[in-house]
Every structure is written in C-alpha cells, then in structure tokens.
Amino acid sequence: MNNDKNIIPKKYRIHFIMLVSCFILWGLLNNMTDNLVPAFSKIFMLEATNASFIQVAFYGAYAVLALPAAIIIKKYSYRKGVLLGLTLYILGAMGYIPAAIMQNFQIFIVAVFVLASGLSILETSCNPYVISLGSEETSVRRLNMAQAFNPVGSLTGIIMAKFLILNNLNPATYEERVAMTPEQLSEIRSNELLWVCIPYVSLIIIAFIIWLFFKKSKDTENKDDSKLDILNSIKKLVCKPRYILGVVAQFFYVGVQIAVWTWTISYIVINKGVDEATASTYYLISIVLFIICRWICTFIMKYVEPAIIMALFAIGGIVFSLGTMYLPIDISIWCLVLISASMSLMFPTIYGIALKDLGDEVKVGAAGLIMAILGGAVITPIMGKLIDTGVFSSIVSNFSGDVAAIRSSFIIPVICFVVVLIYSIMFCNKKSK
Numbered sequence: 001m002n003n004d005k006n007i008i009p010k011k012y013r014i015h016f017i018m019l020v021s022c023f024i025l026w027g028l029l030n031n032m033t034d035n036l037v038p039a040f041s042k043i044f045m046l047e048a049t050n051a052s053f054i055q056v057a058f059y060g061a062y063a064v065l066a067l068p069a070a071i072i073i074k075k076y077s078y079r080k081g082v083l084l085g086l087t088l089y090i091l092g093a094m095g096y097i098p099a100a101i102m103q104n105f106q107i108f109i110v111a112v113f114v115l116a117s118g119l120s121i122l123e124t125s126c127n128p129y130v131i132s133l134g135s136e137e138t139s140v141r142r143l144n145m146a147q148a149f150n151p152v153g154s155l156t157g158i159i160m161a162k163f164l165i166l167n168n169l170n171p172a173t174y175e176e177r178v179a180m181t182p183e184q185l186s187e188i189r190s191n192e193l194l195w196v197c198i199p200y201v202s203l204i205i206i207a208f209i210i211w212l213f214f215k216k217s218k219d220t221e222n223k224d225d226s227k228l229d230i231l232n233s234i235k236k237l238v239c240k241p242r243y244i245l246g247v248v249a250q251f252f253y254v255g256v257q258i259a260v261w262t263w264t265i266s267y268i269v270i271n272k273g274v275d276e277a278t279a280s281t282y283y284l285i286s287i288v289l290f291i292i293c294r295w296i297c298t299f300i301m302k303y304v305e306p307a308i309i310m311a312l313f314a315i316g317g318i319v320f321s322l323g324t325m326y327l328p329i330d331i332s333i334w335c336l337v338l339i340s341a342s343m344s345l346m347f348p349t350i351y352g353i354a355l356k357d358l359g360d361e362v363k364v365g366a367a368g369l370i371m372a373i374l375g376g377a378v379i380t381p382i383m384g385k386l387i388d389t390g391v392f393s394s395i396v397s398n399f400s401g402d403v404a405a406i407r408s409s410f411i412i413p414v415i416c417f418v419v420v421l422i423y424s425i426m427f428c429n430k431k432s433k
Contacts, residue, residue: 007142012133018213019133020149022082022126025207026119027153028160029089031287032199033058033112034261035161038269038276043192044105045174048266052384055262057109059254059376061116062123069124070367071230078132079214081125086211088118093200093207100193103186115200120370127351128366140306140352144298147348151291158287160199162280168195169276233364242427243365246354249423250372253346255379256317256416260339261286262380263387263406267336270402271329282333286340293344306349311424317342317417324410325396332407339413346420353427379416383409 008016033054041051073081092115099107130146131139170188177185237243264286268279297309320342323335351369358365386392390405399407 007134007138007145009134015217016130016133016146018210018217019082019126019130020146021206021210022086022122023146023150024153024156025089025203025210026122027150028157028203029115029119029153029200030058030157030258031154031261032157032161032165033116034258035158035165035265035280035283036112036196037262038265039161039165039169039192039196040105040108042169042174042276043189043196045177046105048263048384048387049381052262052381053109054112055258055380056377057113058116059258059373059380061113062120063371063374063377065117065120066124066367066370066373067230067364069121069370070364072121073125073128074363078125078129079217081121082129082214083211085118085120085122085125086207086214088121089115089207090118090204090211092116092118093204096197096200100190100197103189103193120373123373124367124370127370128355128362131352131355131362140349140356141298141301143352144294144301144306144345144348148291148294148298151287151294151344155284155287155291158280158284162277162284164195164199166277166280168192171275230364233361236361237358237365237368240358242356243354243358243368245423245426246350247368247372249420250347250350250354250369251375252379252416252419253343253350253375254373255375256413257343257347258376259380259383259416260336260343260413263383263409264336266387267324267406268333270406271333282337286337289337290340290344293341297345305428306345307353307424307428310346310349311421311428313342313345314417314421314424318414318421321410321413321417324413325407326398342417350420350423379412383412386412 036054037051040046040054041048044051069081069085072084092111092113095111095114096108099111126146127143130143134142169192172180172188177188180188261283264283265276265279268274268282269276272279297313300309317339320335320338324332324339326332327335351366354369355362355365386409387402387406390402390408392408392411393400393404394408395411396404396407
C-alpha cells in the first residue's frame with residue numbers, strides 16, 4: 001500500500017493544483033448550465049423538450065470535440081490540450097454577450113456549444129494528465145482525488161445560479177408573459193439575460209489566469225513520440241471489454257447525472273408548487289451530499305475495491321429513483337436528493353477502471369470516455385419528452401397530470417443505474433486484457 005504522499009509526487013503538486021482548478025471550473029460550468037434549462041424555459045417560454053436543447057448543445061459538444069482533442073494531445077501534449085480548451089471556453093463565454101443583447105435563444109445555443117467544446121478538450125486533456133502525474137498503481141485514487149474537487153465547482157455553480165440567475169428571474173408566469181406587450185416582455189428579458197451573462201463572463205478572468213500558468217509551464221509536456229494512428233488505436237480499444245463496456249457505462253452514468261440534475265428543480269416546482277429559486281435549495285443540498293460522499297468514497301478506496309463500492313452505490317441509485325417515482329412528496333424529494341449521493345463516485349471510478357493498462361492507447365481511450373458524455377445530451381431530452389407527454393404516467397397510478405408525468409420519467413435513471421451496476425459486477429477483481 002502506497003502512502004498518501006506518494007499519490008502525487010512533490011515535483012507535480014503545483015501542476016496538480018492547477019489541474020484541480022480546471023476540474024473546479026468545468027464542475028461549476030456544468031451545474032450552472034443545468035440551471036439554464038429552467039431559466040431559459042421561463043425567459044423564452046419554452047417546453048421542457050425545447051429547453052433541454054441547452055444540454056444537447058452542451059454535452060453534444062463533448063461527443064464532437066473529444067476525438068479531435070485526443071488527436072491534439074497525442075500529437076502535441078496534455079498541456080497544449082489544456083490551453084486550447086481554456087481558449088474555447090473564453091470565446092464561448094464571450095458569445096453570451098451578443099446573445100443577451102439580441103435576446104436570441106439560438107445564439108445562446110451556439111455560444112454554449114463553443115464553451116462546452118472547450119470544456120470537452122479540457123476534460124479530455126486533464127483526466128489523463130492527472131493520471132500521468134505519478135504511478136499507475138495510484139492512478140484511480142489520484143483521479144478520484146482530483147475529481148473530488150469537481151463538485152466543489154458544482155456547488156459554487158449552483159450557488160451562483162441560485163443567487164445570480166434564478167433569483168433574478170421575473171416572477172411573471174407564462175400566461176402573464178403571453179399577455180404582455182413586446183416592449184414589456186423585452187424589458188423583462190433584458191434584465192434576466194443580463195444576470196445570465198454575469199457569472200459566465202466573470203469567470204473568463206479565472207480561466208485566463210490558469211491559461212497563463214500552463215502557457216509558461218512546459219516541464220510536464222508529456223509529448224507522445226509514437227506514430228499517430230487513430231484507426232489502429234480504435235481497433236485495439238474495441239478489443240478490450242473492460243474499456244468498451246466502460247464507455248457504455250459512462251454514457252449511461254453521465255446521462256443519468258445530467259438528466260437528474262437538470263430536472264430536479266422542475267420536479268420540486270411541479271410537486272411542491274414553489275418557485276425555481278426555492279426549489280434550487282434542494283438541488284444545492286444534493287450537490288453538498290454529492291461532495292461529501294465523493295470525499296468519503298475516495299478515502300474508503302484505500303481499503304475497498306472501487307468497483308465494489310460503485311456496485312453498492314448503483315443499487316442505492318436504483319432504490320432512490322424508485323422512491324422518487326412512488327413515495328409521497330415529502331419522502332420522494334429526499335429520495336431525489338439521495339440519488340446524487342449514489343452518483344458521487346461513478347464518473348472517476350468508471351474512468352479509472354476503463355483506462356487501466358491501456359498503455360499507448362490511453363489518450364485515444366480517454367477521448368472515448370469523454371465522448372460518452374454524449375449521454376447527457378441524449379438522455380436529458382428523452383426525460384424531457386416523457387415530462388412533456390406523460391407517456392409513462394400509468395406506471396405511477398397514484399398520481400396524475402404533470403406530477404405523474406415527471407415522476408414516471410424517473411424510470412430512465414433506474415435503467416441507467418442498472419447498466420452501471422452490471423459493469424461494476426463484471427469488473428470486480430478482474431484484470432484487463
């Protein structure tokens with residue numbers, strides 16, 4: 001058993017800290033963007049399915065940019081990938097300004113896509129970058145340690161969204177907005193969109209400071225002198241069950257995480273009849289619990305195999321999702337909150353298990369796992385469609401109307417956690433080939 005001090009060698013600690021800053025940054029942006037769905041739903045008077053296009057653009061960018069990012073970091077270095085990712089984030093965040101001035105949802109979609117493209121390259125670079133900063137034996141724990149700071153960013157993002165975005169939404173309902181004159185509606189939207197822009201644009205300063213550090217720091221360049229052959233790498237990777245099934249598990253895990261967090265506020269608004277800012281308090285509690293459990297799990301992994309812990313948490317996710325569907329409102333809301341606890345260790349654990357022993361193919365392999373974040377773009381609108389149509393409402397026969405529609409949509413998280421459970425069981429105590 002290695003001592004904790006050997007998880008991050010002394011010569012790499014400053015780089016680790018700066019990479020952790022990137023984990024915090026994209027955690028903040030991910031969860032702040034989750035809150036754009038209910039915000040834009042109200043600002044632009046959109047149905048759930050249309051509002052979820054924000055998540056389609058955000059997480060779809062991961063699928064589009066992850067492989068190009070792998071090519072960049074394989075041909076150049078992880079450091080160059082970090083620089084490019086931060087650059088695209090800055091450009092995307094700046095795009096929020098004309099979108100707000102023009103009050104145009106479509107321009108916001110484009111800006112979100114550019115911003116998320118940067119985060120895709122950043123994640124594709126930073127995760128294996130962290131793995132490379134020490135021995136492979138401690139790689140899963142090191143990545144979990146870095147990922148443990150990711151929800152700190154998530155918590156910050158939720159707080160910023162709650163107090164800067166959701167608290168500044170005009171209380172006017174859909175019906176009241178429809179009855180307004182174009183001038184009245186434009187005035188309300190102008191103020192609401194100003195507060196949407198403020199947190200995204202202000203973070204450009206932090207991103208630029210991190211960019212400057214990696215621009216000047218070249219002592220962990222990690223250049224790959226091997227021949228760049230993406231097709232050959234893919235052929236090798238698809239022959240590794242641990243990896244290819246890890247991509248599938250990651251797709252469903254990210255899908256359930258983004259979908260649950262996206263529709264948490266809507267679930268509480270519909271079931272309890274409160275406003276979005278009040279409902280976001282439960283979302284905030286969910287992320288706090290997520291952070292606590294992530295840290296606890298990182299410690300427990302010193303003594304218990306990560307795949308075993310993940311299997312137990314997947315079972316918890318199934319149970320709490322069913323509770324969200326069927327139990328009375330006061331209990332079901334806490335089941336909804338506890339789903340976040342069940343998800344706490346899954347992303348880095350699936351990531352670390354799937355990349356184990358990949359050798360020279362780790363950079364392309366990392367891209368595949370980041371592309372699996374596409375699950376957030378696929379599963380979130382599927383749940384949105386179920387919420388809009390209520391097609392599965394009959395499976396929660398004790399409820400009706402919008403309440404039944406949103407409760408029944410949580411059959412999707414049940415399915416996703418089952419997939420993660422199967423992957424956990426398959427690769428407990430097994431060596432990859």
